[in-house]
Amino acid sequence: MKLTTEQFRESLVKAAAQIEAHKDELTDLDREIGDGDHGINMSRGFQAVQKELETHGAYEDLGDLSKQVGMTLIKTVGGASGPLYGTAFVKFAGAFKGKKEVEGQELAQAFIEATEGIKMRGKSEFGQKTMVDIWTPFHEALSQEADLKAAIEQALRDTKERVATKGRASYFGEATVGVQDPGALSSALLLQEIVEVLHG
Amino acid sequence: MVNLILVSHSEKLATGLKELLAEMAPDTPILLAAGLEDGSIGTDASRIEASFDQLNDDGLVLTDIGSATMNAELALELYSGDRTIQFVESPLVEGAFLAAVLSGQSKSLTEVVDGLKKEFA
Numbered sequence: 001m002k003l004t005t006e007q008f009r010e011s012l013v014k015a016a017a018q019i020e021a022h023k024d025e026l027t028d029l030d031r032e033i034g035d036g037d038h039g040i041n042m043s044r045g046f047q048a049v050q051k052e053l054e055t056h057g058a059y060e061d062l063g064d065l066s067k068q069v070g071m072t073l074i075k076t077v078g079g080a081s082g083p084l085y086g087t088a089f090v091k092f093a094g095a096f097k098g099k100k101e102v103e104g105q106e107l108a109q110a111f112i113e114a115t116e117g118i119k120m121r122g123k124s125e126f127g128q129k130t131m132v133d134i135w136t137p138f139h140e141a142l143s144q145e146a147d148l149k150a151a152i153e154q155a156l157r158d159t160k161e162r163v164a165t166k167g168r169a170s171y172f173g174e175a176t177v178g179v180q181d182p183g184a185l186s187s188a189l190l191l192q193e194i195v196e197v198l199h200g
Numbered sequence: 201m202v203n204l205i206l207v208s209h210s211e212k213l214a215t216g217l218k219e220l221l222a223e224m225a226p227d228t229p230i231l232l233a234a235g236l237e238d239g240s241i242g243t244d245a246s247r248i249e250a251s252f253d254q255l256n257d258d259g260l261v262l263t264d265i266g267s268a269t270m271n272a273e274l275a276l277e278l279y280s281g282d283r284t285i286q287f288v289e290s291p292l293v294e295g296a297f298l299a300a301v302l303s304g305q306s307k308s309l310t311e312v313v314d315g316l317k318k319e320f321a
Contacts, residue, residue, distance in 0.1 A: 037242070074274065078242045080267035083274045086245070121270050168266060 002103040005062050007197040009053055012069060015193040016046035016053075022189060029182040033169040037079055038182040045077030045085070062096035080167060081183060084118050084131065091117035111139035128166035129176060131183035133159040138191050148195045152188050159184045202303040202312050203229040203255050204296060205285075207248055207263040207272045211235035221296055225304035229256060233275075243268045248275035252285060258309035259285040260299055260316075264292045286313050290320040 019026070019042050027039030052072050059065040070089030074082055095110035096102060102110065115135040119125065126136045134155045141151035164176040167183075204221070208214040214234035221230055233251040236242040243263075248271055252259065261276070263269045272287055279285065286309060288295065295316055302312045 035241075074278075075244075075246045078236060078244055080270060083245060083267065083270040087274065121274070 001107070001198045002101055003062070003107055003194075003198060004101040005059050005065055007200065008062055008065055008194075009059065011193040011197040012046075012190075013050055013053055014196065015190045016050035018189040018193060019043060019046045019186060022185070026182045026186055029180055029185065032179050033164060033172045033176045034182065035079075035168055038081060038186065041077050041079040041081055042186050045073050045082065048072050048076040061098055061100045062102065063093050063098055066090070066092035066096050080122070081186070083121055084183070087117040087121040088114040088135075105143065108139055108142040111135070111142055115139050122166065124166045127162065129159055129162040129164040129169065129181045129184070130166050131181070131187040133162070133181070134184045134187040134191065148198070149192065152191055152195070156180070156184060156188050201228060201257055201306065202299070202309050203231055203257055203259045204299055204303065205231045205233055205248070205251055205255075205259050205261045206292070206296060207243060207261060207268045208232075208234040208292065209241050209243055209264055209268060211239060213264070217293060217296055220293075221300040224297060225300035228300045228303040230300070231255070231259075233272075243271040245271040245274040245278065248272055249278050252279050252281060252283065255281075255283045255285070257283070259283055260303075260309060260312055261285060261287040262290065262292055262295050262299065263287070284309060288313055288316045288320075290316050295320060 023039040023043045026042060027036060030036050030038035049069050049072050052068060066089050070086050070093055074086030091114045092110055095113045119132055124130050124132050126132050137151050137155040141148050160180045163174060164170045169176050206214045206217055211234040214232045218230045231251045231254055233248040236244055261272050263272045276287060298319055299312050299316060302315050
């Protein structure tokens with residue numbers, strides 16, 4: 001499985017469409033266990049990313065693309081998701097620097113670094129019912145060359161049943177069991193589109 | 201004098217806090233990076249970074265909850281100017297009071313940071 005600059009660009013355009021399609025669901029989930037702005041914030045950010053991707057000429061490489069997307073997300077998403085997703089893409093930019101395509105363990109390593117970036121920014125760990133609960137099993141599946149789609153679906157199911165212990169949702173305690181974490185869902189939407197282009 | 205940068209989700213909250221601080225330490229420069237551009241609730245790394253350009257001395261960043269801290273830390277990483285700026289985790293109101301008073305006593309950034317860490321660690 002190989003990720004080229006053009007494939008990465010394509011997956012992000014598709015992810016923007018997925019986030020737009022799930023905008024209300026993301027907001028409704030966040031209204032239940034947060035401040036109710038996740039869908040709106042993610043939509044604003046990924047619409048800006050889509051515009052950037054469609055109007056920008058060819059990107060030099062994966063690193064260049066990742067950096068532009070990261071800065072756009074930081075500037076436009078707001079909320080907690082802006083710095084978290086922004087940091088993930090800035091970490092991609094470091095891992096992908098100067099590379100037009102990556103595959104195998106090098107690709108897995110980039111996702112490990114992005115996940116570490118999210119954990120560092122949010123001071124979070126796996127198992128706290130956050131987006132980290134999706135990114136971690138994803139990079140593990142990538143490293144082990146396991147079924148990526150199945151890994152995301154399983155991670156979503158597991159995350160839904162956890163108690164939130166990080167971020168605003170943690171104020172809701174036990175009431176968060178059985179409610180999907182909005183950041184986990186938006187992460188799954190993004191990563192699923194990356195899987196699609198990897199399999200393409 | 202150490203400048204304070206108050207990072208809050210709410211512009212009203214930060215403006216109110218600035219008023220409170222002016223009573224205690226009228227000379228301490230207070231900058232605000234609060235709310236979003238359109239006045240709505242939220243924090244924004246690029247707005248926080250922009251506030252750093254108004255510093256007239258070293259700066260101390262104080263935040264309210266969650267993403268304010270994330271965005272402040274991100275803004276510090278993005279900042280490429282010459283000022284020394286530090287962030288200390290503390291309750292916003294109490295931390296800002298102590299920092300404003302210490303700054304008003306002409307303490308250095310290191311002394312202000314140590315004072316906050318000692319009080320809120």
